Amino acid sequence: MSVLIDDITCRELVELVTDYLDGALSPADRERFEAHLQICDACVMYVDQLRSTVTAVGTLSEETLEPAARDELLRAFRDWHHKPPKPPNAPD
Numbered sequence: 001m002s003v004l005i006d007d008i009t010c011r012e013l014v015e016l017v018t019d020y021l022d023g024a025l026s027p028a029d030r031e032r033f034e035a036h037l038q039i040c041d042a043c044v045m046y047v048d049q050l051r052s053t054v055t056a057v058g059t060l061s062e063e064t065l066e067p068a069a070r071d072e073l074l075r076a077f078r079d080w081h082h083k084p085p086k087p088p089n090a091p092d
Ligand SMILES: [Zn+2]
Pocket: 009, 010, 013, 036, 040, 042, 043
């Protein structure tokens, strides 16, 4: 497998997921998207959840993704990738 493909980040995946489920991604983007799913269980779960939502409501739009829920997810990804090194009682 090529290692020259630019890996997308979790954030980019979240941005692309609606197009992915719509089949609207370019072949190159879809390849990068699926490559990320190979290495990221969190995004696999996210895509599965979203796919279930699409199946339930029959359509997918930006409105389907509640901004608050998406922010929550992105924050979870950040925390997961970057554990804060400072102690809990460190002053700001
Ligand atoms: Zn990911």
